[in-house]
Amino acid sequence: MELTFREWLGTIHGLIFGALFLLSFSGGLFALYGLRPEWMTADGIKSRMVQLKIWVWTMAGIAWATVLTGTYIVYPWYRAAPPDGTTNLSSFSKALLLSSEATAKWHTFGMEWKEHVGWITPIAATVVAYVISIYGPKLVNEPKIRKALTWFFVAAFTAAGIAGALGAFITKAAPVR
Amino acid sequence: MTAKENETMKNGLAAAALLAGGFGSFMVGLMTLLTEMSKAINTALIFYKPSGPLSGKTTVAVIAWLIMWVILGSQWKGKDVAFGKVVVVAFALLALGLLFTFPPFFLLFGA
Numbered sequence: 001m002e003l004t005f006r007e008w009l010g011t012i013h014g015l016i017f018g019a020l021f022l023l024s025f026s027g028g029l030f031a032l033y034g035l036r037p038e039w040m041t042a043d044g045i046k047s048r049m050v051q052l053k054i055w056v057w058t059m060a061g062i063a064w065a066t067v068l069t070g071t072y073i074v075y076p077w078y079r080a081a082p083p084d085g086t087t088n089l090s091s092f093s094k095a096l097l098l099s100s101e102a103t104a105k106w107h108t109f110g111m112e113w114k115e116h117v118g119w120i121t122p123i124a125a126t127v128v129a130y131v132i133s134i135y136g137p138k139l140v141n142e143p144k145i146r147k148a149l150t151w152f153f154v155a156a157f158t159a160a161g162i163a164g165a166l167g168a169f170i171t172k173a174a175p176v177r
Numbered sequence: 178m179t180a181k182e183n184e185t186m187k188n189g190l191a192a193a194a195l196l197a198g199g200f201g202s203f204m205v206g207l208m209t210l211l212t213e214m215s216k217a218i219n220t221a222l223i224f225y226k227p228s229g230p231l232s233g234k235t236t237v238a239v240i241a242w243l244i245m246w247v248i249l250g251s252q253w254k255g256k257d258v259a260f261g262k263v264v265v266v267a268f269a270l271l272a273l274g275l276l277f278t279f280p281p282f283f284l285l286f287g288a
Binding site: 155 | 186188190191194195197198201202205206209225227228229231232234235238239242260261264267268271274275279280281284
């Protein structure tokens with residue numbers, strides 16, 4: 001039971017960062033939703049703000065790490081063209097998927113969507129983290145801003161969910177080796 | 178909470194960040210669409226050969242997002258803007274970004 005160097009990096013990009021993203025999203029959304037004056041004391045709000053900033057900046061940082069490692073480390077291995085005459089395509093994921101009609105959609109639909117939609121996540125997550133940081137406890141009195149941030153947060157998660165789920169299926173069909 | 182912290186803050190910086198975020202998402206989608214429509218743009222956006230045009234599409238989108246954020250932030254800092262309208266536009270741009278990255282949509286425009 002061992003992983004190659006590429007499989008390790010693929011695991012860090014997808015599984016480790018994915019799990020940390022999910023954790024930070026859950027923590028951030030919970031903290032943001034609970035940021036209501038009727039539910040909290042002044043001390044509670046200050047304490048919640050510290051947690052919230054940690055969660056959302058962690059989420060944004062992980063989102064950037066995920067798209068950067070994906071685009072510049074894992075994706076080049078995925079899309080590498082096999083040399084002429086190659087018959088064993090197991091090390092060339094994109095070519096392997098496209099070699100069969102039964103699996104081609106994992107590239108033409110799955111990877112084509114994943115590689116683009118995933119980039120929306122760090123942008124949306126950074127916006128949320130920035131606004132939370134500059135407004136701080138004053139956000140408690142800004143329900144409209146909190147609501148907009150919550151939906152941006154959900155949009156970031158949706159984009160990450162699409163990219164993550166497709167990545168898991170593509171890795172199952174044609175792992176980067 | 179102090180009286181100062183209880184004050185309502187101007188919404189300009191939040192509006193600028195959200196609108197720029199929507200714009201950045203839209204740019205990710207737009208670059209995806211443009212590379213599908215034009216082989217010349219597709220080739221021009223290969224900034225890092227091993228990653229292909231994805232490197233250029235995302236780099237341009239991120240730079241456009243940051244420039245828009247700086248511009249809007251400097252214009253709206255310390256001001257109150259029509260937050261509801263800004264948020265509607267921001268989410269419309271975000272939705273377009275999601276739509277433009279959806280392969281059955283952008284493949285309709287294949288060169």
